[in-house]
Amino acid sequence: MASTLLKSFSTTAQRNVGNQLSSAMRSFATIHVEHGRGVWKTYGDVNNYTPGKFQIKTFNKISPIGLARLSEDRYDIRTEEQDAHNAHAILLRSHKLKEEEVAHTVRAIARCGAGTNNIPVARMTELGIPVFNTPGANANAVKELVICGLFLGSRKVIDGINHMKSLGEQGLARERVEKDKAMFGGREINGKTLAVIGLGNIGAATAHDAAQLGMKVKGYDPGLSVTAALKLPSSVQLSDSITSAVADADYISINIPYIKGANGTHHIINDEIIKHFKQGAVLLNFARGELVDSDALKKHLDTKDGRYISDFPDDVVWNHENAVILPHLGASTEEAEDAAASMAADTIKMFLEEGSIRHSVNFPTTSLPERPKGTVRFTVVNKNVPGCLALITESFANAGMNIVQQINQSRGDIAYNMLDIDVSSNGDVHSFKDVQEQITQIDHVLSTRILFGTPGQGYAKKIDGEYFV
Ligand SMILES: NC(=O)C1=CN([C@@H]2O[C@H](COP(=O)(O)OP(=O)(O)OC[C@H]3O[C@@H](n4cnc5c(N)ncnc54)[C@H](O)[C@@H]3O)[C@@H](O)[C@H]2O)C=CC1
């Protein structure tokens, strides 16, 4: 393949490593790479591209405390309303992200929260884009609302409040209060049984606090890790199926991710499960609306005096007298918003500036020790197929470049590589761009980056043989 890059090894190659690297970084600040089908070339300017800063596209209200971790000198933060067609990363909460909102320049997406069902994760994996979330950052906020839900499901607090408003409007509150309260009797949670479906960050915290409040707690989670199990109170009784967990429960809290498709969790709480619910059982859904089959649930509310406390819209039971529907408030506390946005910002920063990966839902956790002086860091995303890694390392060897340290990790269909290359071994910035070009062309390689420390440079992406920055 023809390259229009001019090679200029001569002078730079002789300089000491420090000069060489800073010279390379200066050259990089002016190099922009345009990619077209089968062609790789450089040119001087790219419309609306801001050299030197990473552009971050945000959706939803992201906590300013979190965003402040992305310093103004290195990050250009754009809101939903602002143009950001050269965005390097996306930060969002519950916005339902469409593929067309992910510009070809986007290298990463971070969800300030737990659930990533609003992001087309499978497609992002195909495109080689890591998706991150913030495990545990908003769990306490949700747990507190689940505990509140236990009380809302036991005591007719909301009906009582509405009644008092209505009496107040008629000037009858004092006269009627003692007589009317008999309409709003309830029960206590102490001594009752709670089944927690999903014992992750929220479920485990809920199990813990419910036990403290005197409840008998049962739990079901086929993916329970040993670490998570050790954090659970010893009194929690583990069940081997949802059915056995819910069978004798007065309260059921569902705290699992929503996953579409085969082996997913769509309508996991369906007629089959709900028919095992006890008379008067209260279902708490602070996870996702789609986990529950509302038609089946309605029968439980209609015929078995069941209750439903949910954080999500529902077309069937939204106005049922036994349902309390909240406007997705679980994570809407200052503390949770700050914690989730801060964790997401730190994760994105780490990925953009160092290439390290943590808290990803589709990429392997990957990190290298700090980049040694006199090295340039490459990262490569490729499909997890045999032989790819050998071709990548061979490209450096063919260019006479020495790999100082490297790591290759895989997860499912994707593999991720970080490689620190000795800059004294060969050439200047153009030699590195040449190697990047060769690596990007390898079959199954999806994207490559050179991290020079100059933000916003050195990215190349290949989709169906077509290159993009
Ligand atoms: N209402 C709100 O504002 C919020 C809602 N959420 C929802 O809650 C969910 C859980 O959040 P976290 O506890 O932070 O996540 P997490 O990842 O810490 O825990 C999820 C747990 O569910 C388990 N699980 C998965 N599939 C299961 C199944 N079929 N049956 C039983 N257990 C299963 C997993 O093994 C894991 O332990 C999120 O995915 C999100 O949908 C999370 C945060 C805020």
Ligand SMILES: O=C(O)C(=O)COP(=O)(O)O
């Ligand atoms: O973290 C989650 O999964 C949530 O549901 C929280 O959503 P939010 O960030 O409040 O829009």
